[in-house]
Amino acid sequence: MSSNRDDDCIFCAIVDGDIPARIVRETDHTVAFLDANPLAPGHTLVVPRDHHERVADLPEAVSETLFSEVTQLVPRAEAAVDADGLNVGINDGSAAGQEVPHVHVHVVPRFDGDGGAPIHAVAGERPDLSEAELDDIADAIERGGR
Numbered sequence: 184m185s186s187n188r189d190d191d192c193i194f195c196a197i198v199d200g201d202i203p204a205r206i207v208r209e210t211d212h213t214v215a216f217l218d219a220n221p222l223a224p225g226h227t228l229v230v231p232r233d234h235h236e237r238v239a240d241l242p243e244a245v246s247e248t249l250f251s252e253v254t255q256l257v258p259r260a261e262a263a264v265d266a267d268g269l270n271v272g273i274n275d276g277s278a279a280g281q282e283v284p285h286v287h288v289h290v291v292p293r294f295d296g297d298g299g300a301p302i303h304a305v306a307g308e309r310p311d312l313s314e315a316e317l318d319d320i321a322d323a324i325e326r327g328g329r
């Protein structure tokens with residue numbers, strides 16, 4: 184049972200076993216399972232057990248375990264479906280395409296010539312930023328906000 188469950192959340196229901204899923208790995212903080220609507224064979228999601236909507240909401244121990252589990256899963260998923268590479272990504276926030284408001288890392292096996300695109304294809308039109316704007320943005324990120 185997750186200690187921080189949202190009763191309307193499909194991933195909380197999977198974590199608690201209320202909705203069946205093909206679970207492939209579990210830790211104290213995370214559960215990994217096959218995506219029910221896979222983009223490729225071996226498409227796996229890694230989620231924290233507790234309901235956290237955004238990446239910035241994750242406690243440090245959960246975040247560390249989450250990426251550690253991604254590191255464990257990547258070679259397993261790649262080998263399981265004999266893939267040539269993988270994309271690893273998080274849609275963080277509705278503007279980024281997040282559909283389930285429970286942090287989930289996509290591990291998507293890729294194959295030579297599969298017709299897919301790199302992570303660079305996810306954003307819209309590329310911005311034309313001046314050196315001053317780049318300096319301002321770098322400073323703001325370093326400070327932790329505007």
Ligand SMILES: [Zn+2]
Nearest residue numbers: 192195234285
């Ligand atoms: Zn949830």
